[in-house]
Amino acid sequence: MEAPCDTAALGYPETFTGEFIRYCLVHHLPPLLFHDLSEVLERIPRYIRVRPQYMLKNIVMPPEDNNVAGEVAARQERCQIKAQIAASFGVSSASVEEVEWLPNPYYYAVPRGVAMSRAAIYQIGMVSAMDAASVAAVVALRPCQGDLVWDVCCSPGMKLSLIADAIGETGVAVGTDINLNRLFTARSVLRKHQAGNVCLFAADGTSFTLHEAAAALDEMISSGKPGGNGLTPWEERKLRRFRKRRHEMSVETATASIGMKEERELAVAFSTVHARERICCIEKWKNEHQGFDRVLVDAECSHDGSLAHIFFNDATRKPFSAAKATPMTVSSGIDNAHRMQRLHLALQSDEKEAKVQEELSPLLQIQLNLLRNGYSQLKPGGTLVYCTCSFTYEQNEFIVRETVSRVNSSNDIKRQYNGEAVIRHPFLYTHETVSLEAISPIVRLTDAQAASLQERLKMDPDPYGILCAEVRNEEEATFTGVRLWPRNFATSFQFIAKIWKRPLCSSNTE
Known part of the structure; x- marks a missing residue:
């Protein structure tokens, strides 16, 4: 039987299992880390990438001479892409933002509560959901x-x-x-x-x-x-x-x-x-x-760093649903409490x-x-x-x-x-x-x-x-x-x- 653990005294969220708290202590993962995560989770948007097959030519191949006319045309077409994304997801253009630290103009942040799977541009494969951090790993690799x-x-x-x-x-x-x-x-x-x-x-x-x-x-x-x-x-x-x-x-x-x-x-x-x-x-x-x-x-x-696996407080909400989203039924079996039980801690008795x-x-x-x-x-x-x-x-x-x-x-x-x-x-x-x-x-x-x-x-x-x-x-x-x-x-x-x-x-x- 798992030994009881006073999560309040240790400062970790009350939803954390004793096994996970022990894991955090062994690996020097402080309570502040997870309290920060629980707060930032509400502000993290969904990320999408626009596949290059659907981009317009003068965006994919920007002018080499940086002429003013070319830059203006590129900006206009990027605005068109944002408008198309916004219209398809049913949100305002202002809520669709380019990810400035990733290659532009292929990666965008959209409100986390959007019904992505219902959007036509998602269904045809024009855009796909992909976390910005995952994109960064491929950008680091930079395949040619x-x-x-x-x-x-x-x-x-x-x-x-x-x-x-x-x-x-x-x-x-x-x-x-x-x-x-x-x-x-x-x-x-x-x-x-x-x-x-x-x-x-x-x-x-x-x-x-x-x-x-x-x-x-x-x-x-x-x-x-x-x-x-x-x-x-x-x-x-x-x-x-x-x-x-x-x-x-x-x-x-x-x-x-x-x-x-x-x-x-x-x-x-x-x-x-x-x-x-x-x-x-x-x-x-x-x-x-x-x-x-x-x-x-x-x-x-x-x-242990996956926001889709950590259960902070709401066992019935999908990881990236909107704050006011209708809770899922627990019987679906894919809530965050379920995910947290599936963390691959692999912690030995004396690692x-x-x-x-x-x-x-x-x-x-x-x-x-x-x-x-x-x-x-x-x-x-x-x-x-x-x-x-x-x-x-x-x-x-x-x-x-x-x-x-x-x-x-x-x-x-x-x-x-x-x-x-x-x-x-x-x-x-x-x-x-x-x-x-x-x-x-x-x-x-x-x-x-x-x-x-x-x-x-x-x-x-x-x-x-x-x-x-x-x-x-x-x-x-x-x-x-x-x-x-x-x-x-x-x-x-x-x-x-x-x-x-x-x-x-x-x-x-x-």
Whole structure:
């Protein structure tokens, strides 16, 4: 039985479980953090992105010479977009605002109570709901036209859809997830958005490889006409067998077995013709192909920083409903109290001591393995972004620093990974050599935006003293990543770190 906990005496919200309070105490998450969240939650808007296929040409391709006439025309058309969004959602144009710290004019804040699913522009896929913090992770990755990109934990598919739009028709986005139900959600999103450059695999991200994925694709399209999900009959049968085996396993067994030999199997869940052709070519030329251009590791985490999971006071209200919205019925089973019971705390009886003994908790081990395998599949010169919605130091800075330490531990290890891991600021791109023309405007910050965002993140990096309580020496205090705090950005929390795989040369391998 869970020991009673005096939440009032500790200062945490009364709705917090004893287990969660213990977790907060262990990880130095103070009551003030959650009181701030409960207050800011009422002010956080909904965020949408306008998909580039629906943007007018002179907005997508702004004039290079910055002439006055061009600027006026661009402003007018941006006003038209705002007016169309407002009309579709039934709100005033003044309540629709561009997100000034994300690439303009593709991201907007709208009142949190809008009935988004009823709006025509949402139903046709012109706009999609996507939190600004999630967009920021993809902007940090900055996928380019023609890139081969892997989204390691791709469900529910919003980041993957943004990546697919950014890389264009010549690129390929690969998504994986071990949970089939979540993967099918991502598949629905991609089908709705008519993504023509994506391939989805039911696979364990801790062991997935590009060449295994290529081998799993049926090259013999002539053996059967692909169905609605782009799969051949052989692939459909393999997916059904995979699903049956997964169904026979309990959730606990499936989680515990991640990384075991029998979990190395994978199955194709969705594929477009273009994605299939390019990935199959990789298998033919595997001795020459060196991996993904970019990798996104949106890792499985405890969700302690997810506003959709924290139950503050109203058990019947959806996370982003309006303050005066009609409460849901509790029987729906998706209220915040239910979500909070599903937090993946994975807290061991003595996690601190375990870390000292170099034994990571199961959750930290999964995160480490996801990040390390993501890095191993990255080609030299490629970029990896790691992000979570956890507040904790262990799941963020510690995991990134531990991974970099292991993959850089010796020159032999660096040669195994075919590069040296270098931590970069998520919104600094000076290490990249791509031309601006290759970068889609939907993920491209202006120089002024990037500089402003870097300064904004630097101003208040640790407002609750979480890092200060955890960091023990100068090495641990070195820069690892950034934290987007809800009170500063009016969005969900997100930790974002970026690793560049610097190509090896004689000077840094000797």
